[in-house]
Amino acid sequence: MALLLGCIADDFTGATDLANTLVRNGMRTIQVIGVPDGLEVPAEAEAIVVALKSRTAPVAEAVAQSVASCRWLRQAGARQIYFKYCSTFDSTDQGNIGPVADALRAELGADFATVCPAFPETGRTIYNGHLFVGDVLLSDSSMRNHPLTPMTDANLVRVLGRQTKSAVGLVPYATVRQGTAAIRAAFDKLRHRDIAYAVVDAIEDEDLRCLGAACADLALATGGSGAAIGLPGNFRRAGLLATRPAEGDLPSVGGAVAVLSGSCSTATLAQVTRMRAKHPSLMLDPLTLAERGEAAMADAMAWAIANLKAGPVLIYASAPPEVVKVVQAKLGRERAGAVVEHALATLAQGLVKEGVRRLVIAGGESSGAVVQALGVRALRIGPQIDPGIPATVSLGDPQLALALKSGNFGAEDFFLKAIEKLR
Numbered sequence: 001m002a003l004l005l006g007c008i009a010d011d012f013t014g015a016t017d018l019a020n021t022l023v024r025n026g027m028r029t030i031q032v033i034g035v036p037d038g039l040e041v042p043a044e045a046e047a048i049v050v051a052l053k054s055r056t057a058p059v060a061e062a063v064a065q066s067v068a069s070c071r072w073l074r075q076a077g078a079r080q081i082y083f084k085y086c087s088t089f090d091s092t093d094q095g096n097i098g099p100v101a102d103a104l105r106a107e108l109g110a111d112f113a114t115v116c117p118a119f120p121e122t123g124r125t126i127y128n129g130h131l132f133v134g135d136v137l138l139s140d141s142s143m144r145n146h147p148l149t150p151m152t153d154a155n156l157v158r159v160l161g162r163q164t165k166s167a168v169g170l171v172p173y174a175t176v177r178q179g180t181a182a183i184r185a186a187f188d189k190l191r192h193r194d195i196a197y198a199v200v201d202a203i204e205d206e207d208l209r210c211l212g213a214a215c216a217d218l219a220l221a222t223g224g225s226g227a228a229i230g231l232p233g234n235f236r237r238a239g240l241l242a243t244r245p246a247e248g249d250l251p252s253v254g255g256a257v258a259v260l261s262g263s264c265s266t267a268t269l270a271q272v273t274r275m276r277a278k279h280p281s282l283m284l285d286p287l288t289l290a291e292r293g294e295a296a297m298a299d300a301m302a303w304a305i306a307n308l309k310a311g312p313v314l315i316y317a318s319a320p321p322e323v324v325k326v327v328q329a330k331l332g333r334e335r336a337g338a339v340v341e342h343a344l345a346t347l348a349q350g351l352v353k354e355g356v357r358r359l360v361i362a363g364g365e366s367s368g369a370v371v372q373a374l375g376v377r378a379l380r381i382g383p384q385i386d387p388g389i390p391a392t393v394s395l396g397d398p399q400l401a402l403a404l405k406s407g408n409f410g411a412e413d414f415f416l417k418a419i420e421k422l423r
């Protein structure tokens, strides 16, 4: 099997979400962490999703990373490029969606690309070019007050228009509803008028499937993870992709199991409570870590070594808001975060040395710190554990089975389910 689809995602969890969607639609998918410079192309990949951290990076940096990733994906054999951003179109008037899309079009020599952040499953729909979050316009949703990318305009034609010099048009719902041929005809009309981007209305998954089919011959499509559901079908119809169960297959890794949690989100706190009731657990106190440094880490490792033999262990810094506040008042927000992330990363390295091969990590930043410390550059994406969170196995030596979850993802029994699913 050869690489078919190359994807560039502007953040890590978004990349995982997209990879999960592609696996569920029957593509063998690898997620690469950061620009894949010098990385060997994984032989079994039909889709590769490059996870960047470019959503709120300076424009020039986001563009450079995206173009470098695009080049690598094309050299690896990708026949089509998908640029993935958030389903709430997180961006500012400076970018980065417009400038990155412009740069990718230039790189690919493409005069035209689609724009569709719709994700009906999570209530993101587009009608007459206006993005809705549930039953309110994007500009009336909580995204209005986002600290980095406040979205105060729901009209995507206008929003993207401010980020690019190229012309932006619309394929309205009346056309989308008529199906793939009508959408394709609308693309042709827009291209004839030198319009470079088509914002495409979509309300249901079926709309996204029709859109996906209409994108078969485009070098570049852009959108959320929702709009990618129609892309695997194109390769299947062309005889390039086998029909297989939508489960994703992963090699079995074996080895000891540990859960590391640095997330203080409500869902994570409940997941910690659930796991504590069943398995040995150790709480990390950031104040102790800051005070005692290496000695505190040595104690934590000794505890882990003593308990790992009996089964899965949980080590967590997760704490309710009132506790976090006290810690932050003493250490400062950044130092508190850094102390915990460093501790989790160092413990992960120690645990792997002690034979742990299956790790569940809670927290977006925490996962990033651990994965970096372990030198993991790419993940095979397997079956979904909970919505948006797949089981994965790292490429490289040693192979590690990983479940990485951010913030409020996952049901209350997520840790217990993840332990079962990582094999």
Ligand code: ADP
Residues within 6 Å of the ligand: 262, 263, 264, 265, 268, 286, 317, 318, 319, 323, 324, 327, 328, 336, 337, 338, 339, 340, 341, 362, 363, 364, 365, 366, 367, 405, 406, 407, 408
């Ligand atoms: P989430 O995905 O839930 O936002 P993250 O890992 O991205 O989780 O962010 C949580 C942040 O809180 C991390 O920087 C982590 O180091 C920090 N943190 C974790 N536990 C504590 C604690 N007890 N006190 C202060 N900060 C903490």
